[in-house]
Amino acid sequence: MEKVLELLSDGSFHSGEALGSALGISRAAVWKKLKMLEELGLQLDSVKGKGYRLHPGVELLDRQKILGGLDQAVRESVVIQTCLKTASTNDLVRDIHVDSPEIKAVCLAEYQTSGRGRRGRTWNNPLGSTISMSVRWSYSAGMASLEGLSLAVGLCVVKALESCGASSLKLKWPNDVLWEPLSGKGSKESFQKLSGILLEVHGDPTGDCEVIIGIGVNIALSQDQINTINQPAVDIQRVCGMAVSRNYVASALISELCQTLDAFSQYGFGHFKKQWEQYDAFAGQSVVLDASGNSVSGVASGVNTHGGLLLKTGEGMMVFNGGEVSLKAAGPEKST
Missing domain, CATH: 1.10.10.10 (Winged helix-like DNA-binding domain superfamily/Winged helix DNA-binding domain)
Structure with a gap:
């Protein structure tokens, strides 16, 4: 093929x-x-x-074009591999050889047979219509200091997509990138998913570990493909109102991610906290958090310096480090 x-x-x-x-x-x-x-x-x-x-707007991955979109410093810090089909880029990226731990391995696939999302979900990626990318990053400070990394990566994806012409992007804790069209602004149903992130960590809780960062971005989906997704979704061509090069988006994601990982390794999530909160989709909204099967209602009140969700409840301010957030009702809730 x-x-x-x-x-x-x-x-x-x-x-x-x-x-x-x-x-x-x-x-x-x-x-x-x-x-x-x-x-x-x-x-x-x-x-x-x-x-x-x-079909016009469909562009196949081209490793040389992706490399050509990177500046020299980034090109020297990554090894990029593209393929037509694989079970999961998160698995394949672990097999890419690099000469030193400072080099990041990057894998992009036209199609995944078993693409993974958070909480065991499947990531839909029709051939030629999405970015399915995984990056392997060696980190020496232990798993405990990786708190908030998924939020930092989400912010990185927003910045990369903005550089490609996207606007009105928001972040849903902990790691979804949403689009809020002006026509539906402020309503519960307005948000449409553009990108998702999945992190997998292997190694020593206090020492060397391997971080696999999976990023999926919808680029050019047909309406039929969008209709098969089990939540409101959008692609970057609809967001930008014009054709957007997949290879250009891939280069932007790799460039921004390399900068983000370098900054995170030095400063942790605290360096990104204020920026993340500027894009918080549910800030000040009444939400429901599903945490290990338990539902907790409250007002979304930002995140702490470790990336934990701050939820103002009837029992006071609570911090959550895992779970799924959904809007309870449109509009802000008054604090008492």
């Missing part, structure tokens, strides 16, 4: 006969390969008399 994608990557129409000739296979075999790609979510246009092409 890689060879078919290479031929289609120019965005032009290719007849089944031309594709078959270039690949050394029959037109029937070409049709089967194209159907397989469509089943993986790739958006293709088929026009009688012209042939097949990638």
Whole structure:
């Protein structure tokens, strides 16, 4: 399938006969390969008399373009690998060789068969329509000092997407990036998910550990693909109102993440706290927190210096380090 994608990557129409000739296979075999790609979510246009092409706005990953979008210092601090298909980039990135612990391994895939989200959820990633990226980072100060990292990474994703033209972005504790369109501003249903983050940590609680940072961003989804997602969702092309290069977004994410990890290793989450709160989607809102099956209601009151959620309840201010937050009702709740 890689060879078919290479031929289609120019965005032009290719007849089944031309594709078959270039690949050394029959037109029937070409049709089967194209159907397989469509089943993986790739958006293709088929026009009688012209042939097949990638749907406008669909761009395949290109390692050289991604590297070209990085400045020299970042290029020298990463090893980047792209692939067509894998079970999970969070697993594949662990196999990438680097010459020293200071080098970050980066893996991007066109399609994941078992992409993971938080709390055991599946991350939907139709082929060619999302960024599915994982970064392996070696950290020597122990797991305990990684508190708040997922929030810092969320802030990093917001900054990277803003540099690509996105606006009206918000952060949902602990690690979702949302878009709030002006037309629905202030309503409970207004937020639409643009990006998600998953962290996995392996190693010594007080010493060397390996951090796997998984980032998923919706780039160019069809309406049918959006309709299959079990929550309100959006892609960056809808947010920006124009086509946005996947490779450009990948470069922006890698650049911003490298800066974020370097700063986090020196200063911890406290360095990012105020900036994170400026993007807090639920600040001052009545929310419900699902923590280990227990529901707690209160007013979202920001985060502490370790990234814990501050929730003002009838019993006073409480801190939570895990759970799922949802809006209870639209509008701010008055404090008493």
